[in-house]
Amino acid sequence: MRGKRLMAVAAALVGLGMIAGTAMPAGAQAASAAAPQSIPGFDASVMDTTANPCNDFYQFACGNYAKLHPIPSDLPWFNQFVALYEFNTAALHQVVEQAEHAGPDRSANAQKIGDYYQACMDTDAINQAGLTPLEPELKRIDDLQSKAELPELIARLNRMGVNVFMSYGSQQDLKDADKEIAVIDQDGLGLPEKDYYLRTDAHSVELRKQYVAHLAKMLTLLGDPADKVQTEADAIMKFETELAKASQGIVERRDPKATYHMEEVTAFAATAPDLSAAKYIAAIGSPAVTSLNVAAPDYFKGLNAAIEDTDLATLKAYMRVHLADSFSQRLPQTFEEASFDFYGHDLTGTPQQQARWKRCVNAVDGSMGDALGQLYVAKYFTPDQKQEALTMVHGIETAMAQDIESLSWMSPETKVKAIAKLHEVTDKIGYPNKWRSYASLTIKPDDALGNSVRAREFETAYELNKIGKPVDRSEWGMTPPTVNAYYDPSQNSINFPAGILQPPFYDKDDPATTNYGHIGAVVGHELTHGFDDQGSQYDGHGNLADWWTPQDKKNFEARTACVVNEYDQFEGVPGLHVNGKLTLGENTADNGGIRLAMMALMARMAMDGGRTPGPAASAAEAKFTPMQQFFIAYAQNWCTNDRPQMDRMLVQTDPHSPNPIRVKGVLVNVPEFSKAFSCKVGQPMDPAQKCRVW
Numbered sequence: 068m069r070g071k072r073l074m075a076v077a078a079a080l081v082g083l084g085m086i087a088g089t090a091m092p093a094g095a096q097a098a099s100a101a102a103p104q105s106i107p108g109f110d111a112s113v114m115d116t117t118a119n120p121c122n123d124f125y126q127f128a129c130g131n132y133a134k135l136h137p138i139p140s141d142l143p144w145f146n147q148f149v150a151l152y153e154f155n156t157a158a159l160h161q162v163v164e165q166a167e168h169a170g171p172d173r174s175a176n177a178q179k180i181g182d183y184y185q186a187c188m189d190t191d192a193i194n195q196a197g198l199t200p201l202e203p204e205l206k207r208i209d210d211l212q213s214k215a216e217l218p219e220l221i222a223r224l225n226r227m228g229v230n231v232f233m234s235y236g237s238q239q240d241l242k243d244a245d246k247e248i249a250v251i252d253q254d255g256l257g258l259p260e261k262d263y264y265l266r267t268d269a270h271s272v273e274l275r276k277q278y279v280a281h282l283a284k285m286l287t288l289l290g291d292p293a294d295k296v297q298t299e300a301d302a303i304m305k306f307e308t309e310l311a312k313a314s315q316g317i318v319e320r321r322d323p324k325a326t327y328h329m330e331e332v333t334a335f336a337a338t339a340p341d342l343s344a345a346k347y348i349a350a351i352g353s354p355a356v357t358s359l360n361v362a363a364p365d366y367f368k369g370l371n372a373a374i375e376d377t378d379l380a381t382l383k384a385y386m387r388v389h390l391a392d393s394f395s396q397r398l399p400q401t402f403e404e405a406s407f408d409f410y411g412h413d414l415t416g417t418p419q420q421q422a423r424w425k426r427c428v429n430a431v432d433g434s435m436g437d438a439l440g441q442l443y444v445a446k447y448f449t450p451d452q453k454q455e456a457l458t459m460v461h462g463i464e465t466a467m468a469q470d471i472e473s474l475s476w477m478s479p480e481t482k483v484k485a486i487a488k489l490h491e492v493t494d495k496i497g498y499p500n501k502w503r504s505y506a507s508l509t510i511k512p513d514d515a516l517g518n519s520v521r522a523r524e525f526e527t528a529y530e531l532n533k534i535g536k537p538v539d540r541s542e543w544g545m546t547p548p549t550v551n552a553y554y555d556p557s558q559n560s561i562n563f564p565a566g567i568l569q570p571p572f573y574d575k576d577d578p579a580t581t582n583y584g585h586i587g588a589v590v591g592h593e594l595t596h597g598f599d600d601q602g603s604q605y606d607g608h609g610n611l612a613d614w615w616t617p618q619d620k621k622n623f624e625a626r627t628a629c630v631v632n633e634y635d636q637f638e639g640v641p642g643l644h645v646n647g648k649l650t651l652g653e654n655t656a657d658n659g660g661i662r663l664a665m666m667a668l669m670a671r672m673a674m675d676g677g678r679t680p681g682p683a684a685s686a687a688e689a690k691f692t693p694m695q696q697f698f699i700a701y702a703q704n705w706c707t708n709d710r711p712q713m714d715r716m717l718v719q720t721d722p723h724s725p726n727p728i729r730v731k732g733v734l735v736n737v738p739e740f741s742k743a744f745s746c747k748v749g750q751p752m753d754p755a756q757k758c759r760v761w
């Protein structure tokens with residue numbers, strides 16, 4: 068789903084798995100699938116009750132977490148999201164192994180899941196095959212005679228999901244939310260984003276050196292002579308740096324208007340003649356289009372100039388490296404290790420690759436998410452769980468309506484529009500109403516690379532096929548087992564996959580105080596995204612349309628400026644501050660989310676005569692008042708233990724604030740928190756100046 072804007076509650080774990088993507092340690096054997104252990108909701112053991120909650124609430128709620136949860140050697144961090152991700156991966160492991168061994172009368176989906184997994188796990192066959200399965204693609208690159216032939220080749224690589232030069236796909240038209248359009252966008256950097264090429268601090272300089280060494284290593288593995296690879300790697304770096312300079316930055320791209328520029332294909336072709344837009348669009352297999360969204364217009368001017376200035380041999384080396392990196396998981400061990408050494412070890416500080424079975428399970432989820440998801444929800448998501456989630460979502464939506472009505476800074480005129488948008492929000496819980504078909508995807512038990520190529524081409528074809536058609540609003544942007552949630556502004560929908568509606572975030576055995584602090588705050592977070600600095604630019608139908616009076620917009624912006632300034636003060640890692648503008652949407656969602664969850668909890672308690680609904684609190688929970696339980700549960704969503712390299716990367720790229728700051732940054736703004744813990748104005752957790760948007 069290129070061009071799709073999903074505003075999630077957590078940094079993407081699947082993406083993380085991909086960049087930390089990696090091989091099984093030598094000698095390791097596939098663990099047989101064990102039943103996963105569920106994770107406790109309220110965890111008294113991780114609290115440091117010797118800390119003063121009014122000085123540092125993260126320390127109070129999570130102070131012993133890192134001590135009790137050392138980071139596994141195959142992960143860049145450990146936290147509640149990762150713990151559940153590990154649980155779900157173990158659950159999916161059982162599902163894929165059953166599919167693998169289910170026998171000849173298994174379903175078509177089980178055949179695909181089982182065979183994909185089997186081929187992925189067969190490292191002997193993969194090592195033995197060497198580069199042979201990739202040879203046709205490498206030859207295509209070698210055979211390139213001139214830059215005039217580039218457009219078709221780029222299309223071929225993009226179709227296989229290899230991110231070189233640019234990307235092309237479908238998206239909902241930002242100004243006509245019923246229509247799917249074509250979008251062409253910047254892409255093709257090997258480092259996480261543009262500033263990695265341009266920063267001058269010692270860390271960044273060192274990381275660039277490691278990246279160039281990685282490029283040289285991959286070229287060596289691809290068979291280039293030792294005396295050539297350094298020069299080639301330097302030239303690729305120079306080319307990518309030109310692309311980086313022409314790219315939009317991650318803060319700039321947060322404004323939807325910055326990435327929406329409808330153009331005639333012929334006009335676009337004139338700005339970037341070397342890309343021969345018409346040839347490229349036909350070659351990638353897109354339906355014919357006359358206009359498209361050129362998401363980053365300046366990028367394509369820069370890309371064209373960079374292609375002009377770079378020799379053909381360098382462009383070939385650039386494509387070969389990224390092709391090999393992109394498929395390193397289905398290539399011999401030397402390739403996957405080289406890829407891990409940079410993307411896992413150097414970039415995130417992770418010492419060891421994930422066990423291969425985990426990577427193969429995640430690959431099945433990434434390739435055939437709906438097929439695997441059906442089997443997952445059948446086992447791990449009951450109608451009761453769905454009903455309880457819906458009840459909570461409706462309560463939180465009611466709370467938001469009350470919250471909007473009560474705002475002192477918004478005029479009645481804009482309130483009517485805000486409430487109308489709220490009433491148009493679609494709630495999606497657990498899994499899609501209809502499952503995708505994988506009937507035309509061929510999966511073989513002995514063709515790991517081929518399966519991966521075909522699955523990616525299948526996905527590209529699926530996305531491109533949408534262009535020119537009406538939008539299907541029943542679609543999901545995350546697979547059912549995903550430990551995350553999102554708001555989709557073009558669909559005005561909040562989406563909670565079955566994968567996150569599990570302990571510790573939702574537990575039927577926990578009292579409502581704990582569940583509202585956990586998943587309730589997540590629901591409130593996603594709903595608030597509809598009204599953050601991005602979401603507020605869309606109307607209830609999902610169109611980019613201004614429904615604000617100028618004065619109300621001004622009041623809103625004064626309030627978001629307070630949040631930007633507040634978070635700018637926080638140090639994310641020593642010497643590196645949080646970027647208040649980059650994290651504004653997520654911080655707004657965090658702050659609104661806890662308020663809405665709290666209001667919904669109080670409403671539910673009031674209905675129950677002041678008692679906490681749901682099961683009784685455990686003895687450990689009962690030591691705290693109901694409101695204290697709620698705030699501890701909220702904070703424990705964000706207990707974490709991170710590698711310093713990972714933290715550095717997240718502070719520089721992630722629109723979410725670092726986890727401990729998601730506790731402190733939010734609770735300093737909540738008067739009910741100060742009251743619950745009897746904090747005094749002026750203590751660190753109760754500053755006199757508080758920010759509030761929603």
Ligand SMILES: [Zn+2]
Pocket residue numbers: 074075076077592593596652653656
């Ligand atoms: Zn979010």
